[in-house]
Amino acid sequence: MVEFQTPHLDAVFHALSDPTRRAILHRLTEGERTVSELATPFNMSLAGASKHIKVLEGAGLVRRHVQGRTHYCQLEAARLAEAQEWLRTYERFWTTRLDDLEAILREEDRALARSSEQSTSSPAKSDKTSRSTK
Amino acid sequence: MVEFQTPHLDAVFHALSDPTRRAILHRLTEGERTVSELATPFNMSLAGASKHIKVLEGAGLVRRHVQGRTHYCQLEAARLAEAQEWLRTYERFWTTRLDDLEAILREEDRALARSSEQSTSSPAKSDKTSRSTK
DNA sequence: AATATATTAAACCAAATGGTTGACTATCGA
């Protein structure tokens, strides 16, 4: 009732919830790959991998074009953009946290600076996140 | 086998794959809510909603503090940041600005290819974009 | 003390998921 209808997101997030499928997507960033090529790295039957690919296809994350007996798969990122767009709504809820963390880290940096002169100047955002997620 | 272990992402993406759970998260952006408060908008038993909340909690997206008989839920966005971070890797595949840039780089590559022969046939998208994202 | 409220727990159910194997289809190469 209060719901937003976002049928895509269901499928996209579900597709992304499996590590095999995420790995397949990652593999496809290197370029077009056949079904067999995508399947080989996994300790899984071809049919199994094929099913994963079909899930990705169903979620609109992979496009396929058949050439003879070979099925070429290609990353289709538009739906990933939709997912990220959804997540963007929540950005403010972690950026504020990172700002808090930044304050803490700046404090630490200040402490470190007392002994040895280091890069205390500009803590780039990437720095903060890389530290926090570790 | 060849893959990275990212146990969080499994749980986070799975949690996000359900519209009820996404709605709950959205609701929590307005502030702390009790389990009953979260449950009421849905045509679902309290126990059902409670289970959804537990899934979100298990994925680290919700924190709960109990006060008497009331359970207060709170959005915990850090894991959402991890999910977005994962998606960020794929940004270059949908950002049209970068696609435009890609055309420019391809032009440069063509100029370079005149002197040194490389794999111009296969679309080594990663090569082109690695330059653009830097 | 008795009762209402907030919430979880447990048992159950139908459907979906992630995987298998074996058969089938189509195409490529000799």
Added chain:
DNA sequence: TCGATAGTCAACCATTTGGTTTAATATATT
């Protein structure tokens, strides 16, 4: 034409999921 190759399909299986209902637990309220 024959056999290998690429891939799907269908049936099957165990587990998980999303939901229910009926207790059970703990805390408020009167």
